[in-house]
Amino acid sequence: MARTTIGLLLIMASFALSAAPLPESNISYSIEVRLDPETRNLDGKETITWRNTLETSVDSIPMHLYLNAFSNRGSSWFQKTLGERFQESTILKRFDDPWGWTEPDNIRQDGVELAWQPVAPDDGNHLDRSLIEVVLNEPLAPGETVTLDIDWSGRLPAAAARTGGYDRFFFIAQWFPKVAGVRPEGDFNRHQFFGPTEFFAGFADYDVTIAIPEGWGIAATGKGELLRTEDGYDWHRYQQKAVIDFALATGADMENVATAHELATGGQVDIHIFQPKGYEHQLARWTDATARSLDTMSTRVLPYPYETVTVVLPPRAGSRAIGMEYPTLFTGGPGGEIWDYNLIKETRINEGVIAHEFAHQYFNAIVATNEFEDAFMDEGMTEYWAAEIMLENWGEESGNGFLLGRAMNVNASSMVARPSETNYPAVWSGPSFLARGYGIGRQFYDRPAMTFETAARLFGQDVIDDVFAAYAQRWQFSHPRVEDFWAVADEVAGPQVAGMLREAYVHPHIPDYKVAKLEVKKYSPPPGYLRDGNETVFVDVDWDGDKKLGLPVEALEEDGQVLVSILDPGHTRETRTMGSIERRFLDPVGEMEGTDEVGEVESTDEDETSFYASNARVVGPDWDHLPVIVELRFADGVVVRDEWDGKGVYREYRIVRPSPLDSVVIDPDYNIRLDIVPVNNGLKHEGGGAIPKDWSRWLTGLYQLFAEGAASWL
Amino acid sequence: MAVGRIFDRVPAAVRVILARWFIYVFATLPGLIALQGHLGDTVGKRPWFDDVEMPLNILNLRLVGAEISDGISPLMFGALLVWILQLIWLAGAARVLDPQADAGTKKVFANGRPFLWRYLRIAFFALLAIIVVHLGVKAVFTSLATRAELQGWSVVKSYIDLNLWRGAILFVMLTVIGVFVFWVRVMTVVTDETKLRRVPRKVLGLLRRRIGAAFLLQFAAVTVVLALQATALFAWRQAGGGAVWFAMWLLLLLFAAWVWQWRVSSALRLTSELR
Numbered sequence: 006m007a008r009t010t011i012g013l014l015l016i017m018a019s020f021a022l023s024a025a026p027l028p029e030s031n032i033s034y035s036i037e038v039r040l041d042p043e044t045r046n047l048d049g050k051e052t053i054t055w056r057n058t059l060e061t062s063v064d065s066i067p068m069h070l071y072l073n074a075f076s077n078r079g080s081s082w083f084q085k086t087l088g089e090r091f092q093e094s095t096i097l098k099r100f101d102d103p104w105g106w107t108e109p110d111n112i113r114q115d116g117v118e119l120a121w122q123p124v125a126p127d128d129g130n131h132l133d134r135s136l137i138e139v140v141l142n143e144p145l146a147p148g149e150t151v152t153l154d155i156d157w158s159g160r161l162p163a164a165a166a167r168t169g170g171y172d173r174f175f176f177i178a179q180w181f182p183k184v185a186g187v188r189p190e191g192d193f194n195r196h197q198f199f200g201p202t203e204f205f206a207g208f209a210d211y212d213v214t215i216a217i218p219e220g221w222g223i224a225a226t227g228k229g230e231l232l233r234t235e236d237g238y239d240w241h242r243y244q245q246k247a248v249i250d251f252a253l254a255t256g257a258d259m260e261n262v263a264t265a266h267e268l269a270t271g272g273q274v275d276i277h278i279f280q281p282k283g284y285e286h287q288l289a290r291w292t293d294a295t296a297r298s299l300d301t302m303s304t305r306v307l308p309y310p311y312e313t314v315t316v317v318l319p320p321r322a323g324s325r326a327i328g329m330e331y332p333t334l335f336t337g338g339p340g341g342e343i344w345d346y347n348l349i350k351e352t353r354i355n356e357g358v359i360a361h362e363f364a365h366q367y368f369n370a371i372v373a374t375n376e377f378e379d380a381f382m383d384e385g386m387t388e389y390w391a392a393e394i395m396l397e398n399w400g401e402e403s404g405n406g407f408l409l410g411r412a413m414n415v416n417a418s419s420m421v422a423r424p425s426e427t428n429y430p431a432v433w434s435g436p437s438f439l440a441r442g443y444g445i446g447r448q449f450y451d452r453p454a455m456t457f458e459t460a461a462r463l464f465g466q467d468v469i470d471d472v473f474a475a476y477a478q479r480w481q482f483s484h485p486r487v488e489d490f491w492a493v494a495d496e497v498a499g500p501q502v503a504g505m506l507r508e509a510y511v512h513p514h515i516p517d518y519k520v521a522k523l524e525v526k527k528y529s530p531p532p533g534y535l536r537d538g539n540e541t542v543f544v545d546v547d548w549d550g551d552k553k554l555g556l557p558v559e560a561l562e563e564d565g566q567v568l569v570s571i572l573d574p575g576h577t578r579e580t581r582t583m584g585s586i587e588r589r590f591l592d593p594v595g596e597m598e599g600t601d602e603v604g605e606v607e608s609t610d611e612d613e614t615s616f617y618a619s620n621a622r623v624v625g626p627d628w629d630h631l632p633v634i635v636e637l638r639f640a641d642g643v644v645v646r647d648e649w650d651g652k653g654v655y656r657e658y659r660i661v662r663p664s665p666l667d668s669v670v671i672d673p674d675y676n677i678r679l680d681i682v683p684v685n686n687g688l689k690h691e692g693g694g695a696i697p698k699d700w701s702r703w704l705t706g707l708y709q710l711f712a713e714g715a716a717s718w719l
Numbered sequence: 720m721a722v723g724r725i726f727d728r729v730p731a732a733v734r735v736i737l738a739r740w741f742i743y744v745f746a747t748l749p750g751l752i753a754l755q756g757h758l759g760d761t762v763g764k765r766p767w768f769d770d771v772e773m774p775l776n777i778l779n780l781r782l783v784g785a786e787i788s789d790g791i792s793p794l795m796f797g798a799l800l801v802w803i804l805q806l807i808w809l810a811g812a813a814r815v816l817d818p819q820a821d822a823g824t825k826k827v828f829a830n831g832r833p834f835l836w837r838y839l840r841i842a843f844f845a846l847l848a849i850i851v852v853h854l855g856v857k858a859v860f861t862s863l864a865t866r867a868e869l870q871g872w873s874v875v876k877s878y879i880d881l882n883l884w885r886g887a888i889l890f891v892m893l894t895v896i897g898v899f900v901f902w903v904r905v906m907t908v909v910t911d912e913t914k915l916r917r918v919p920r921k922v923l924g925l926l927r928r929r930i931g932a933a934f935l936l937q938f939a940a941v942t943v944v945l946a947l948q949a950t951a952l953f954a955w956r957q958a959g960g961g962a963v964w965f966a967m968w969l970l971l972l973l974f975a976a977w978v979w980q981w982r983v984s985s986a987l988r989l990t991s992e993l994r
Contacts, residue, residue: 172871174871341875414777421782697758700758701755703965705750707952711798712801713743716806719845
């Protein structure tokens, strides 16, 4: 479809999209807190009102004390974390006391102090205090509201894993005692804090007053104002309805610059850029990236419902906070002169980070899936939409900019890997915080994102856009599971699309189509007794008689069609589908570059009467919803295509023609972006091209340089 | 044999240069052929790469890189062979090019072979020195990285500048060690010393007396050759490749061989003056 047509459809579709007005929340937080930058201490008072939306009475309420993940090395966050997210090897060396914690001093209901205790339902870890259970005075019936008053103390870690800080910059996230979210199944999300995954909470109204050192810059969730200055502290108040979290950043050398942006779908959003002072010349770039993200998501998914969005670009002291999402506020890459650096400035790495973290405003800040259990939901959708933002605004080849003059493609580069890396559990596996032994980047981000990309290429971009728009419309300010997404896909796009999306999530292993074999032999009559008309001819192994003896008449291609024998081995599901050998006549669809017209036999041999028996085998993942085109390209330029439904673990092609098979290519348009090794989708009979020769020489030069280095130093 | 006799009539310096060039080219030739065959069977047979633009974009760079890793072993072996052969060649050249050598001293390889074991022992101690230097540089820069974080240095300074400086300082230190090792080897041949522990003192004495000619010029020569080669390889890849680049590379190897011969001759002249 032409780009202009797609554009018109998108504009029309945008009128149909609408964000619901911000809903009433069943939770509200009123928090007053003071930050002491010297000690990293937080002194907080908090009033929570919580209405019971469960169908049963509640005796106790679980609350997250996320900062306790950083209180000691025995916490479940440390014990179960993947890799070095805390960067403990460096942080423990660099800071005498990097630890952080939160502890309620008291929790009261109607003035009566409540009992509470740490609980560890996931792993029984007695050193973990990231989850507590607060016992209410009396059971709270469905629909009733409880008000809890909490005095608490806390301490931020020394800038670790997206929270904390030191000296003159602090990123303050997951910092206050927070009621656990209610799962779609109707019970509390009683999970401790583990490393691999992030958060889940109900929608709440926040009213936060925070004291920071006088003159420091601040950025936070929602809209804010300076209330007063007293005793060397600025007291700011920020408010925001219907968000799942509240985060803020503050720093001595930071400035917050706002620009009003008219949304493509109507309405205005204030874009705030919070970055180190002295880099005003970069503001337009980051504001533009955010505005483009806003418009792409608003026109294709759902109009952005909030009045502000804030991008925090932390200084060096906050570099461990980069690339993380919170409602109406997120961190991009590091702020400052890195983006003026020659090697980096031609890239669009920071635009990519902004696009990704902005897309998180939708998945999971507005459509609030459970990151503890379903990290693939928000990360996968976000990764896909970040790529869409980059594609729509900057193009596929140049979308991520250039590194040393080399294009950084938007898609595919993160998905491709070696054939040995296909062995992954199903995407749907859960809970996500138990993910171990494989790359969570590929599992939570790339696989789902490439599933949507593949679906868009197979079924149409507008179809997948419609699915996401309907999903966001229906589940905004709610907590869906992936089954809800499939249901929307089924309604909007039909069972084929829904089936493909579901299969990609429930099927273990990452699909890999490949051409396993390509053989070509010059045709010669098979030795033995052959019938030639009414005669029986004995063909011996040294036969030099009629070379076409025994040749099927269809091989002459007098009608221009190519006879292909297709061996389909069948497949098994609940029942067995028998395979077959099908003789199919295929019309040439085009010609290869550098060859003669279709059907015109080009001499590839000294003997123009020669025929060739070609044989190719392609293998696939045996999925139900991953059809591919298999292209057979012959040396005379003839190209024929077979539509393989992808069922069965292989498929074999046999052709006798006047020209040998030159190459076989599965998925020539590279629609199956989910394919983990796209290069093995094609195989040529003869090797060639400039790369093998030139790269071999160059690598030889490189090793000669190593040898020169060794000779110079050893 | 006839070729050998003709070769013997060529001036020693030219023979040394050409032979060193041959060592580099032919010791790595099996690796080149093997890798070309491997890439021909992998990258060369993949239609994916048929119409890719040069220079390769980042995705294709990764894909080609993945195919290369399985076929690189012969080249690694070739580089090791180059290193060992050039050890012998250095010892032989130090004999053949020595102005005070006997008129009959012409066979470079035969003259160099007896020194191989001593040269390998020198390499062992050089390796130890390199490890110590590496650990020292690492410790210093780890400490600087801590300071960078605690004092809030900029991202460029913390992550880019520090690493560039670390690389540059390591290069300088390695080259300093390399120049010293080179002198130890030349001095071992010149003095025909079997007790290696006596050689460093002689080298230090010489370096103290002739710091410019014996150290700075040698240091500059090594740096220029390595920097030129690294720059050429980078430019070759950035340009997208081509036979001209390969030819230019072969010429650069010849230039490196000439510089190496000059280093040996220069060192021998210095020792000759001091003998």
